[in-house]
Amino acid sequence: MVTIYDIAKKTGFSVTTVSKALNNYSDVSEKTKKKILEAVEEMNYFPNSSARTLTTKKSWTIGVVFVESLGLGIKHPFFSEVIESFKKTVEIHEYDLLFVSRNMHNQKKSYLDHFRYREVDGVVVVCSTIDEPQVTELMEDSIPSVVIDMDSQTSSVVYSDSLEGSRLAVDHLVSLGHRRIAHIAGHQQTFAGKERLKGYVDSMTAQKINVESKYIVDGGYFSKEGGYEAMERLLSLETPPTAIYAASDSLAIGAIEAIKDQGYEVPEDFSIVGFDDITIAELMYPKLTTIKQQTELIGEKAAKLLLEQITNKEKIVNCVKIPVLLMERESCRKI
Incomplete structure (x- = not known):
């Protein structure tokens, strides 16, 4: 040997x-x-x-926590792509990943208790919910950690620039002549949902377009069903919008289904912009114009931030904001 x-x-x-x-x-x-x-x-x-x-004096193991509200876990398209990139980066340095359950010896334990028991060298958290006590406890502890898709003053974080993404979406629709632009918002208990709504309002204001409350509809936790219901409400307005910026691709896909079910077409009757650039966005009809999150870069940056802390045996509080890109496809038209 x-x-x-x-x-x-x-x-x-x-x-x-x-x-x-x-x-x-x-x-x-x-x-x-x-x-x-x-x-x-x-x-x-x-x-x-x-x-x-x-x-x-290391376990060569990194703990992984998923906290997302749709109940999809590792199947969630954004989270799975990010963790795959994270895994590829830490594997080069011979680290294994430990996906935890809070059940330990048939007793409910916190994530932090579990990680201490397993003596992991660091923790990566992929989280969408702002108010999650288990995650807050992890971020405030001395164990090296990095959190994806959140902001924090007590832990290293990596997230996409949702404010810039909203600006790209709104400016693109305005460039096509749209003024009645609605926003299907993600849940305001999520960091992404809050940032994308703020970006929409700021961008509309910068374009000198009046922000009407009737054009801001809550789509819930970024689901297709939430997008469908939100679009139904927009279609019922006396003066519907001509364009919709949805806070996720799933919300946008639901909105497109609602539009088609009521006898309209995209983009002939309504223009749609999503956010994420999940795989199906380029495969559906019409192909979805969307804001691309660079999931590979998010995972890679998160891994390097955590490895730096583990190597230096020091918790670092750092923030890395990843740029987003506008992917122009077929779901928008000039009016």
């Missing part, structure tokens, strides 16, 4: 340097790390987990 000493002999570096490179220490140059990792791959080196844990 190949050992760390074999790697040291092949590369010409000391065992200490090899160990530091494998554990991503910052005082080892990228050139040295590259040479050592190439040797590791060539010699098919696989460290003994028990020995590595004793030597490094």
